[in-house]
Amino acid sequence: MGVTIADVAAHAGVSKTTVSRVLNGKGEIHENTVSKVRKAIAELGYVPSSGAVGLARGTTQMIGMLVPDLAWAWSGIVQSVVETLETEGFGLRMLTWNHGEESLRRLGLQVAAKSFDGLLVIEPEGALGSITELHDAGLPVVLIDDRFQRPGFPYVATTNREGGEQAARHLLDIGRRRPLVVTGPEAFGCTRERLGGFVDVYAQAGIELDQRSIICGDFEFDGGRSTVARALADGLEFDAVFAHNDPSAAGVLAALYEGGLRIPQDVAVVGFDDVEMASYTYPALTTVRQPMREMGSAAARLLLDHVRGSPKAAPSCIIPTRLVIRGSTSQSSSN
Known part of the structure; x- marks a missing residue:
């Protein structure tokens, strides 16, 4: 013994x-x-x-984190959450949303067993209502969100509209007046925000974008590739592409090369997110950086403030985007 x-x-x-x-x-x-x-x-x-x-x-010194799946691409957020929690003496319990209602049932059991002191949530597809109920029942919850959901509990978000504006201003600065936009899924708030900011800046410059130049995408490499391939086949003329995330922007690069076009001489390309692969494409991708690591650490700190009942706990936090210029829009830029 x-x-x-x-x-x-x-x-x-x-x-x-x-x-x-x-x-x-x-x-x-x-x-x-x-x-x-x-x-x-x-x-x-x-x-x-x-x-x-x-x-x-009266505490487990553990934080739960609900993610869509463990293959999720934004590993920077998870890593910064872990680092912040470890510094504060907390551990992390990962939970996935792979099985819909069954995942929700397991989450409920974990909450009932008091397995963790608070919950971080990333994009709970179809589950926001259930997560809100957990918060309303007393569980500290923070949403890490880039899709412009605004729940009735604390969240950490980024400036999607301003990111769209940054992309548009950069393309106008380099003389691109006929952009093609490959959006994200229409149902996502971030799609509307990024598109709205981009379109408004062009309108302020006296350029109204033709609806044919705004094409709904799916945030996937193959979607970006096929969208631009169809645009080229249809004879649509454009000198720039703003893709609403980096994987679809990488697909755009592939389609342009396959179409015999030079980047950025013939067509400049801007993505969104600044995930790791953005600096490894050829040319390296100009993109609007979502501050993933900052969002993760801010969310962890915000949740710990609420777990500890700090009177200084902020209701929410919004962290700004930033344009990162690389070779897909500037020949003088390097990786």
Whole structure:
């Protein structure tokens, strides 16, 4: 049988309650007593149960994180969440939304068992209502969102409309007056925001975009590739493409090369997100950077503030986008 809290108490010559108070940092205990308990723990090799410590503290020191699936591309957010939580002494329990209602049932069981102190959520397709109910029942929740959902609980978001404006201004600055836009899915708020910002800047420059030049996409490489291939086959004339994410922008690059066009001389290309692959395309992709790592760390800090009941906890946080210029719009840019 392993070393118990009773063994530590006997070795240190104190009560089990005193050992428990030392482990959980509760109450005022004389420094000499704390030293004796810690010495006994070290000499006996006692390892306290994290569950027991969490129960005594009223906290598990764990945060849950609900993601669409573990193959999700925005690994930068998850990594920054982990780093921030570890710095604060918290662990992370990953949960996926692979199986719809069954995933929701498992999430409910985890919440009922008090397996974590708060929940970070990324784009809960069709589940926002259920997540809101968990929040309303008392679970601290923060949404990490780039699709312009605005829930009734704290969220961390980015500036999609301003990102669209940044892309448009850059293309106008380099003389591109006939852009093609490959959007994201129409149902996503970020699609409307990115498109609205882009179209408005061109309108302010006296250029009304033809509806034929705005094509609904799917955020996928093959979708970007096939969309531009069809535009070229239909004889649509354009000197730039603004794709609403980087995978579809990479597909755009492929279709332009297959069509015998030079990038950026004939057609300039701008993406959105600045995921890792954006700097590895040829040429490297000019893109609107979503601050993924900053969003992850901000969401983790915001959630911990709410878990701890901090009076300074912000209701939400919006982090701005930034244009990153590379070779797909500028011949002088390097990777």
